[in-house]
Amino acid sequence: MGVGIKVEHLDAWFGKTQSLHDISMDIQGSHATAIIGPSGCGKSTFVRCLNRMHETIPDARVSGRVRMGELEVYNGTAAVQIRRRIGMVFQKPNPFPTMSIYDNVAAGLRLNGFHDRRRLDEVVERSLKLSALWEEVKDNLRKKSGASLSGGQQQRLCIARALAVEPQVLLMDEPCSALDPISTGKIEELIFQLKEKFTIVIVTHNMQQASRVAEFTGFFLMGRLVEFDRTEKIFTTPSDKRTEDYITGRFG
Amino acid sequence: MRTRFQQELDELRTRLLRMGGLAEQAVDRACQAYIDRDLARCHMVLEGESQINAAEREIDELAFDLLAMQQPMAVDLRFILAVTKINSDLERVGDQAVNIAERVMDMVELPKADLPVDIARMSGAVSAMVRRALESFIEGKAELAQAVLEMDNVVDRMRDEAFITLVKTMNDHPDVTQQAVDALLIARNLERVADHATNIAEDVIFWVRGADVRHNVQQDNLGQETRRVTGV
Numbered sequence: 423m424g425v426g427i428k429v430e431h432l433d434a435w436f437g438k439t440q441s442l443h444d445i446s447m448d449i450q451g452s453h454a455t456a457i458i459g460p461s462g463c464g465k466s467t468f469v470r471c472l473n474r475m476h477e478t479i480p481d482a483r484v485s486g487r488v489r490m491g492e493l494e495v496y497n498g499t500a501a502v503q504i505r506r507r508i509g510m511v512f513q514k515p516n517p518f519p520t521m522s523i524y525d526n527v528a529a530g531l532r533l534n535g536f537h538d539r540r541r542l543d544e545v546v547e548r549s550l551k552l553s554a555l556w557e558e559v560k561d562n563l564r565k566k567s568g569a570s571l572s573g574g575q576q577q578r579l580c581i582a583r584a585l586a587v588e589p590q591v592l593l594m595d596e597p598c599s600a601l602d603p604i605s606t607g608k609i610e611e612l613i614f615q616l617k618e619k620f621t622i623v624i625v626t627h628n629m630q631q632a633s634r635v636a637e638f639t640g641f642f643l644m645g646r647l648v649e650f651d652r653t654e655k656i657f658t659t660p661s662d663k664r665t666e667d668y669i670t671g672r673f674g
Numbered sequence: 675m676r677t678r679f680q681q682e683l684d685e686l687r688t689r690l691l692r693m694g695g696l697a698e699q700a701v702d703r704a705c706q707a708y709i710d711r712d713l714a715r716c717h718m719v720l721e722g723e724s725q726i727n728a729a730e731r732e733i734d735e736l737a738f739d740l741l742a743m744q745q746p747m748a749v750d751l752r753f754i755l756a757v758t759k760i761n762s763d764l765e766r767v768g769d770q771a772v773n774i775a776e777r778v779m780d781m782v783e784l785p786k787a788d789l790p791v792d793i794a795r796m797s798g799a800v801s802a803m804v805r806r807a808l809e810s811f812i813e814g815k816a817e818l819a820q821a822v823l824e825m826d827n828v829v830d831r832m833r834d835e836a837f838i839t840l841v842k843t844m845n846d847h848p849d850v851t852q853q854a855v856d857a858l859l860i861a862r863n864l865e866r867v868a869d870h871a872t873n874i875a876e877d878v879i880f881w882v883r884g885a886d887v888r889h890n891v892q893q894d895n896l897g898q899e900t901r902r903v904t905g906v
Contacts, residue, residue: 630745657747659884669747671676 424621509584517568574605
């Protein structure tokens with residue numbers, strides 16, 4: 423089961439520029455939460471703070487508290503331990519181009535010292551099934567490279583790679599923005615199924631996508647969380663005028 | 675700013691108001707035809723029906739296109755949904771006006787009877803409800819729409835009174851039974867127009883506040899229901 427994430431008074435900076443201001447948010451476990459907002463509003467920075475990716479940028483820093491289940495993300499826990507529990511999928515599919523499909527999925531496990539061949543086979547198959555790619559690639563697991571797949575398949579491969587290390591949370595930063603509508607539909611269907619087992623946080627510019635896949639939606643503007651509520655509330659009767667203006671296209 | 679989309683929403687609003695004007699005019703004409711036993715007005719109502727029906731189709735088409743092409747959200751989505759429902763109610767207001775006009779055409783064939791029912795007063799109240807419901811749409815004001823909801827009880831009472839007195843008339847004066855039945859049916863038509871005005875007002879409240887107040891129940895944003903207290 424996916425765990426909940428509790429964010430309290432989170433601030434983030436790039437050098438002297440503050441990019442997130444006092445964000446507090448309760449992300450429910452085993453649900454999908456969408457983060458929307460105009461470009462530069464801080465939504466990607468926010469998700470990168472959840473798995474401590476933000477701090478990998480020189481001069482970037484974070485303050486505040488993030489708890490993932492019982493685990494303190496920032497106080498005393500090693501970043502690698504956090505990232506093992508939080509998988510991430512990016513805008514552009516990024517399979518390891520020289521590796522086979524099998525090796526792409528197994529890469530994370532091998533990196534963690536996991537080499538039992540039979541166990542690896544099981545995990546690769548389970549992960550590819552979870553990412554709804556198994557039927558399309560099962561006959562060419564070791565023959566084909568990840569880069570030979572279509573864009574949509576590559577993205578599902580990246581999801582399988584993230585799932586292989588059995589994370590509790592899956593962060594998705596605009597996972598469909600480079601995909602055609604059919605591949606987008608498959609990823610959305612996948613998100614719908616995966617959220618039973620994992621907590622999903624998805625950053626998207628596509629508001630229809632947010633409304634289709636997420637139970638909760640947060641609207642960010644200029645580094646602040648303007649509104650966070652159930653998705654149907656956000657897209658039908660938002661409480662804040664700024665949210666309404668953004669989702670109805672009156673600004674941005 | 676989605677300028678073209680906003681222009682199309684304005685166009686939808688303008689067309690619905692034009693349609694509202696036609697429906698309102700049809701009811702006024704039909705009621706005046708009853709009062710004056712005026713066949714010419716009855717014909718005007720019948721001829722106007724096709725215009726109302728055509729307007730209904732055009733508004734539905736535009737709303738359908740906007741839903742498909744613009745994927746509206748929040749207040750815009752509520753607006754378009756409200757327009758489609760108001761559109762349907764206005765078309766039915768037009769139908770009720772036609773029913774009244776046809777009834778009047780039957781009545782003028784019969785001797786004039788002095789009936790104890792004030793259709794003029796009832797039609798005045800109903801017309802006011804339709805007008806105010808449309809005003810609440812023009813202004814986008816839920817308070818105006820709320821006032822329409824409260825007027826509905828007054829018209830319901832008028833209809834009940836008309837039924838009681840007209841049934842008594844039929845018993846006491848069987849020779850005017852047909853005229854009394856016609857008047858009774860007109861009272862019922864008017865009461866239905868008032869119901870459509872109420873529906874329009876409810877749709878305006880839904881558009882403006884995002885609250886569902888149908889069937890005397892107010893649903894707040896959290897989906898919790900509370901009974902609406904009517905003022906009358």
